[in-house]
Amino acid sequence: MLEICNLSARIDRHPILRDVTLTVRPGEVLAICGPNGAGKSTLLRAALGEMPATSGRVSLNGLDIAGMAPARMARLRAVLPQDTQVAFAFSVAEIVAMGQEAGDFAADAGLVARALAAVGLGAHAGRAFHTLSGGERQRTHLARALAQVWGPVGPDGARWLFLDEPVASLDLGHQLTVLRLARGFADAGGGVVAVMHDLNLSAMFADRMAFVVEGALVADGPPHEVMRADLLERAYGCRVAVNRLPATGPWLLPQACGPV
Amino acid sequence: MSVTPTLTGRRPAPLSLTTGLVGLVLAASLLSLSSGAAGLGPVDLARAALGEGLSPRDQVVFYGIRLPRLAMGLMVGAALAVAGTLLQGLFRNPLADPGIVGIGAGAGLGAVMAIVLGGALPPVLAAWAGAGLVPVAAFAGGWGATMLLYRVATAGGRTDVAMMLLAGIALAALAGAMTGVMVYMADDRQLRDLTFWSMGSLAGATWAKLAAALPLIGVALGLALRSGRGLNALALGEAQAHHLGVDVQRVKRGAIFGAAAATGAAVAISGGIGFVGIVVPHLLRLAQGPDHRRLMPQAALLGAALLVLADLMARTVVAPAEVPIGLVTALLGAPVFLWILLRQRGVVRG
Numbered sequence: 375m376l377e378i379c380n381l382s383a384r385i386d387r388h389p390i391l392r393d394v395t396l397t398v399r400p401g402e403v404l405a406i407c408g409p410n411g412a413g414k415s416t417l418l419r420a421a422l423g424e425m426p427a428t429s430g431r432v433s434l435n436g437l438d439i440a441g442m443a444p445a446r447m448a449r450l451r452a453v454l455p456q457d458t459q460v461a462f463a464f465s466v467a468e469i470v471a472m473g474q475e476a477g478d479f480a481a482d483a484g485l486v487a488r489a490l491a492a493v494g495l496g497a498h499a500g501r502a503f504h505t506l507s508g509g510e511r512q513r514t515h516l517a518r519a520l521a522q523v524w525g526p527v528g529p530d531g532a533r534w535l536f537l538d539e540p541v542a543s544l545d546l547g548h549q550l551t552v553l554r555l556a557r558g559f560a561d562a563g564g565g566v567v568a569v570m571h572d573l574n575l576s577a578m579f580a581d582r583m584a585f586v587v588e589g590a591l592v593a594d595g596p597p598h599e600v601m602r603a604d605l606l607e608r609a610y611g612c613r614v615a616v617n618r619l620p621a622t623g624p625w626l627l628p629q630a631c632g633p634v
Numbered sequence: 635m636s637v638t639p640t641l642t643g644r645r646p647a648p649l650s651l652t653t654g655l656v657g658l659v660l661a662a663s664l665l666s667l668s669s670g671a672a673g674l675g676p677v678d679l680a681r682a683a684l685g686e687g688l689s690p691r692d693q694v695v696f697y698g699i700r701l702p703r704l705a706m707g708l709m710v711g712a713a714l715a716v717a718g719t720l721l722q723g724l725f726r727n728p729l730a731d732p733g734i735v736g737i738g739a740g741a742g743l744g745a746v747m748a749i750v751l752g753g754a755l756p757p758v759l760a761a762w763a764g765a766g767l768v769p770v771a772a773f774a775g776g777w778g779a780t781m782l783l784y785r786v787a788t789a790g791g792r793t794d795v796a797m798m799l800l801a802g803i804a805l806a807a808l809a810g811a812m813t814g815v816m817v818y819m820a821d822d823r824q825l826r827d828l829t830f831w832s833m834g835s836l837a838g839a840t841w842a843k844l845a846a847a848l849p850l851i852g853v854a855l856g857l858a859l860r861s862g863r864g865l866n867a868l869a870l871g872e873a874q875a876h877h878l879g880v881d882v883q884r885v886k887r888g889a890i891f892g893a894a895a896a897t898g899a900a901v902a903i904s905g906g907i908g909f910v911g912i913v914v915p916h917l918l919r920l921a922q923g924p925d926h927r928r929l930m931p932q933a934a935l936l937g938a939a940l941l942v943l944a945d946l947m948a949r950t951v952v953a954p955a956e957v958p959i960g961l962v963t964a965l966l967g968a969p970v971f972l973w974i975l976l977r978q979r980g981v982v983r984g
Contacts, residue, residue: 424876447879448877455870459870462919464923476879
């Protein structure tokens with residue numbers, strides 16, 4: 375269980391995150407949504423302990439993350455960054471192996487190949503990372519994160535994937551591949567927290583969507599509850615029409631959106 | 635470059651490269667031991683090894699001159715190459731070299747201060763510090779310069795390459811000016827010491843000097859060999875390194891300390907020898923990629939071999955006179971530096 379309690383954070387004395395309380399259970403995919411600059415990434419970074427919180431606490435599987443050694447934390451959770459730069463000409467396989475060595479699966483000989491195959495980069499193992507396209511780089515880092523927490527459930531409970539805009543630079547097909555992987559990880563007992571821009575994809579794959587606006591949590595619930603026109607209009611400052619297909623969740627047609 | 639799509643994704647057989655480097659070190663060592671102005675050649679040495687013994691004169695040449703000079707070449711070469719590799723991993727950029735970014739100058743200032751101001755120490759303290767004073771002061775100077783450079787050039791785990799190089803120029807200028815002040819203050823005997831020291835040569839090798847520098851180089855090598863996984867992870871940025879289970883602060887402290895210790899020891903016993911720290915890791919990365927766990931031991935080996943060979947060139951090209959070894963390494967290394975710079979053009983953040 376990921377428990378975020380009354381978390382607040384500042385950047386240069388500007389409050390970016392205000393008193394956010396959020397719980398994610400194993401088996402769930404939580405999508406953190408909201409407009410640009412609302413504090414989505416700050417929420418993720420503060421929840422990861424990457425930046426100091428001004429107040430509040432975060433615990434993972436009942437353990438306070440503030441006092442945990444990085445090596446122990448690395449066996450419990452993996453993080454997909456938004457910034458995918460790598461210095462020096464490491465190969466794709468070497469980068470994925472870094473994730474494997476950080477987790478509990480260092481002895482699994484074929485894991486790098488399987489993780490790369492899972493993200494559709496099976497033929498790219500020997501390529502130099504810096505020669506890849508943006509989308510391929512992002513998927514390489516996803517394979518690295520997967521290799522780190524390959525088993526969704528470990529001896530200390532669920533393992534966790536934290537994804538910062540995992541589909542931002544991907545084409546439609548790879549967006550689906552990546553989100554299916556995240557969904558599968560949660561269905562097998564792990565926990566997934568993803569910062570997402572695309573509301574439709576979030577509604578498709580997430581169990582819950584949490585909306586952050588101006589640093590505060592304004593809604594948290596299943597997509598069909600929180601994808602409401604009034605809520606989205608307030609959050610994004612534009613007129614929206616939420617639609618529904620028979621027998622599926624809610625969806626949003628950008629063509630039907632316009633200024634308020 | 636052709637790439638073998640093996641599972642490790644790397645160009646094949648790293649072990650054989652290490653073996654080859656060990657062979658290179660041995661060959662360079664034998665060559666260095668058996669050539670020189672004294673006319674003690676390979677045939678004499680082979681005979682000596684077969685039990686015929688050396689004449690007293692040849693014994694002095696062998697044990698008093700050639701062997702310490704070889705040991706110093708190996709130590710200094712390994713230290714400079716490892717210092718460069720550590721700095722490049724820390725700054726995430728292949729252009730970081732102790733000579734180029736002012737760390738050598740900082741270490742030099744420390745050494746000069748020890749030579750000039752060391753005389754003012756109370757005799758008890760001076761006797762206690764002894765031959766170790768200059769290396770330790772050089773290490774302290776190098777450490778201060780590295781810390782300063784890291785503070786200036788790196789923010790939030792990202793190194794600004796232009797800032798790193800510019801700050802290096804400023805650091806070198808500052809250390810150079812302060813060294814000038816020290817030289818101005820020096821008396822005649824100290825000036826003589828300074829001149830010998832600053833020529834940047836392996837000619838003044840003595841066992842006492844080597845013994846004084848050995849602990850620092852040992853510490854640096856130890857830190858370097860343990861820092862491989864951490865520096866690899868650091869290539870992904872500090873936040874990601876942390877999420878990969880690496881104690882980032884500890885890796886950074888170790889790299890700074892190790893680079894300063896290696897540079898300080900090398901500068902203290904041999905003056906400034908440039909470009910070894912940039913050429914050696916670069917060649918090895920071209921040969922088999924940037925994995926620091928392999929890079930560190932191999933850099934030590936190749937650096938040792940390269941410096942012994944450069945020294946051999948320096949003292950045989952115009953024998954019996956000597957070319958400063960720094961000239962040889964600069965002639966080889968400066969073009970490599972320019973080449974890396976050209977390849978990096980357009981890359982904003984290494």
